[in-house]
Amino acid sequence: MDTKMPAPVLPDVADDAAAEARPLDWVGMDGLDLPLRLQDGEPPLLVPARVDVAVNLGRAGTRGIHMSRLYLLLQQQLAGEPLSAPALRRLLEACIASQQGLADRARLRIRYEHLLQRPALVSGNLGWKRYPVEVEAQLREGRLQLALGFAFEYSSTCPASAALSRQANAARFGADFAGVRPLSNEAVQAWLASERGLAATPHAQRSRAQVRVELRPSFEALPLAALVDAGEAALGTPVQTAVKREDEQAFAQANAANLMFCEDAARRIAAVLAADARIAAWQVQVAHFESLHPHDAVASVAGRNA
Structure with a gap:
């Protein structure tokens, strides 16, 4: 006999009505530590990055956004696809879609250190x-x-x-060299190469x-x-x-x-x-x-x- 209890439905107070309701320009998270994939050779590199992410909250009466969805998207896509303009567009579109109508714009800031080999x-x-x-x-x-x-x-x-x-x-x-005449090329070169030649x-x-x-x-x-x-x-x-x-x-x-x-x-x-x-x-x-x-x-x- 299966006695396993069904998982409880957890409350989500982010869906509650907002007090002093108004839309918000940006809501999100700053300072996320995440891996970033760079196409800087073969194979692509994973480097540590610090990431800020935000979406707008367009529905005035909604209390909050779904932040965990943003985090999981960033974790998956920044490590899974090399950094490029198309990849960033896809990630921002996914951030907006993850909010299920709460947002219509998104932004990212990604900070990392890039190594370049120099001759x-x-x-x-x-x-x-x-x-x-x-x-x-x-x-x-x-x-x-x-x-x-x-x-x-x-x-x-x-x-x-x-x-x-x-x-x-x-x-x-x-x-x-005052009064030294004639001046030879060898004497001038020797003077310039000596400590006296650098006043x-x-x-x-x-x-x-x-x-x-x-x-x-x-x-x-x-x-x-x-x-x-x-x-x-x-x-x-x-x-x-x-x-x-x-x-x-x-x-x-x-x-x-x-x-x-x-x-x-x-x-x-x-x-x-x-x-x-x-x-x-x-x-x-x-x-x-x-x-x-x-x-x-x-x-x-x-x-x-x-």
């Missing part, structure tokens, strides 16, 4: 560099809005400090660029690597990974060829973003973590593309 400047060695990424996707009236944010680090050598250093070096050269050095510092772009809808893959490459190339001095002596010398030469204030860095990155047909709007903020001062030098600029 050394000269030696041919390879190393890995970490890039913090934030993806924000919103589906409203069937239209997908997608924004991509990321940051990268670079070296900035101060143009004013470089000019002052050159003046100090020239003054020492003039003092050391002053310009100050340089690690710096950071933060970029946020609103992407046009006519694409599938998120162009993270391409945008990082373009930003780093525009500045010319991205921080390095695997470094041998020949790489370090090449890095010093790149810094000398790319002297920049924070204003210069912001304009260089802006020029790249303004010319990119994939981008509808963009924001750039740079910070030079000064070695001369205890404060940072910062600049920001934003724009929309035609």
